[in-house]
Amino acid sequence: MRELRPKIVERRLRLEAAAGSVSADYINGLLAEIDAALEKIDTGCYGLCETCHDPIEEDRLERNPLVRFCLAHLNAKEQRAHEQDLELATQIQTRLLPARDLAIGGWVTHYRYEPAGVVGGDYCEVVPARDGRSLFFAVGDVAGKGVAASLLMAHLSAILRSLLSLDLPLTEVISRANRLFCESTPATHYATLAAGRTTEGGVDLCNAGHCMPVLLRRDGTDRIEATGLPLGLFCDDCYTVRHIRLDPGDSLVLYSDGITEAQDSQGNTYEEERLIHSLCGHAERDAIAVADSVLQDVARFRDTIPPQDDMTLLIVRRQR
Ligand SMILES: [Zn+2]
Numbered sequence: 354m355r356e357l358r359p360k361i362v363e364r365r366l367r368l369e370a371a372a373g374s375v376s377a378d379y380i381n382g383l384l385a386e387i388d389a390a391l392e393k394i395d396t397g398c399y400g401l402c403e404t405c406h407d408p409i410e411e412d413r414l415e416r417n418p419l420v421r422f423c424l425a426h427l428n429a430k431e432q433r434a435h436e437q438d439l440e441l442a443t444q445i446q447t448r449l450l451p452a453r454d455l456a457i458g459g460w461v462t463h464y465r466y467e468p469a470g471v472v473g474g475d476y477c478e479v480v481p482a483r484d485g486r487s488l489f490f491a492v493g494d495v496a497g498k499g500v501a502a503s504l505l506m507a508h509l510s511a512i513l514r515s516l517l518s519l520d521l522p523l524t525e526v527i528s529r530a531n532r533l534f535c536e537s538t539p540a541t542h543y544a545t546l547a548a549g550r551t552t553e554g555g556v557d558l559c560n561a562g563h564c565m566p567v568l569l570r571r572d573g574t575d576r577i578e579a580t581g582l583p584l585g586l587f588c589d590d591c592y593t594v595r596h597i598r599l600d601p602g603d604s605l606v607l608y609s610d611g612i613t614e615a616q617d618s619q620g621n622t623y624e625e626e627r628l629i630h631s632l633c634g635h636a637e638r639d640a641i642a643v644a645d646s647v648l649q650d651v652a653r654f655r656d657t658i659p660p661q662d663d664m665t666l667l668i669v670r671r672q673r
Contacts, residue, residue: 358394361387361418386419402426412501442472442500449510451479454641456672458486459601460551463640464667465648467611473663474502475609476509476544480517489517489526491548492607492667493563493584496541509534509544509584523550527559527581527592535588543585547607549669555598556605556669564613567629568597569604569636569643574629577605604640604670606632611662615651623654640668 365387372380393399402409402423409423427435446468455462462479476493491513495505512533516526527548534544545563549556558566562583568575581592599605608628615623631650635643644666651664 357399357418358391361390361394364418365391390419410499412497412499415501438500439471442503445507446472446503449507450477455479455481455488457481457488458551459672460488461640461670461672462488462490462668463644463670465644465665467648467660467664468503469611469660469663470499472500472503473665474498474506475611475663475665476506476546477665477667478510478513478548479667480514482550483518483520487551488669489548489550490607490667490669491546492609492665493544493546493548494609494611494663494665495544498662505538505542505544508537509546512537513548523548523557523559523594524592527561527584528590531561531584531590531592532588534585538585540585543583545583547579549605549607551669552596555596555671557594557596558605559592559594561592564608564610565625566608567606567632568599569606569632570600571602571636574633576625576629599671601671601673602637604636604643604668606643607665607667607669609663609665611660611664612647612651612666614662615655615664616658616661617654617656618658623651627654640670643668 365384368380368383368387390399400409400414401407403421404426405423407423409420413420424435450466464477464479466475466477474495474497476491476495478491480489482489493509495502495509497505512530516529546561547558547563547566549558558577559581560566560577560579561581562579565576565578568577577595577597580595582590613623613625613628628647631647632643635646647666
């Protein structure tokens with residue numbers, strides 16, 4: 354919490370500088386709030402709810418370092434404002450999701466996006482290229498949870514969509530996205546991303562520190578290892594692209610760690626092995642059936658334990 358102090362002091366200075374433009378009462382009220390927060394930092398009770406003394410939700414403190422109560426102890430007006438914020442964030446996020454079941458140039462896609470809360474920090478994208486013959490697709494996961502993560506996800510989505518309109522090679526899209534993400538977010542913010550583009554006989558794939566996509570063939574599976582670090586860590590990181598052949602009927606399965614790290618009541622995690630096992634039994638079926646069977650298996654595994662993290666599953670299949 355100590356590292357917050359300079360930020361809050363800076364806030365105080367900016368407020369004092371703006372004092373001439375608003376009423377003195379208003380400014381004094383805000384200054385008192387800031388001083389109360391500084392005092393809490395010094396006495397070690399910063400970030401604790403004033404009613405129940407439990408820690409306040411981290412993502413809320415990150416957005417507003419002056420919040421004083423946990424979500425359970427907001428007054429009616431604050432509660433309403435919070436609900437409106439969430440509703441708006443959900444609307445924004447829903448609009449960012451790609452079209453359902455896009456099919457282009459002999460490829461079909463199907464995705465499932467299941468945030469653990471009202472909004473998620475997973476990223477899922479499927480966009481047709483401007484030539485109308487190939488598809489760009491991606492699954493990512495931004496650090497953090499809740500509204501803060503969903504805003505960062507929206508930011509990543511905006512960066513990638515604007516880069517995609519430039520018709521750049523895939524390595525260039527990812528390297529530039531990394532630079533822009535580095536330059537526009539704090540060093541603690543990063544995102545993993547597996548992104549690809551369909552080609553004549555397969556896909557080009559770039560994996561920036563994301564869970565390994567699975568290539569699902571009639572006679573087995575392959576895992577595709579990462580080719581770079583997550584976006585947002587090092588500005589001048591280089592990314593390489595691997596070409597993966599897919600025969601008609603083969604699928605590439607991208608997912609987020611909300612699936613492989615799903616927990617059961619004993620604290621066991623679902624793991625990649627079980628995902629691959631679940632996929633193997635359905636290689637012959639269509640993308641919707643494969644997605645159904647995986648998510649049903651995860652739900653069976655979790656049993657009564659609610660999801661702890663967002664789950665995203667994207668299947669890119671070469672048509673027969
Ligand atoms: Zn509380």
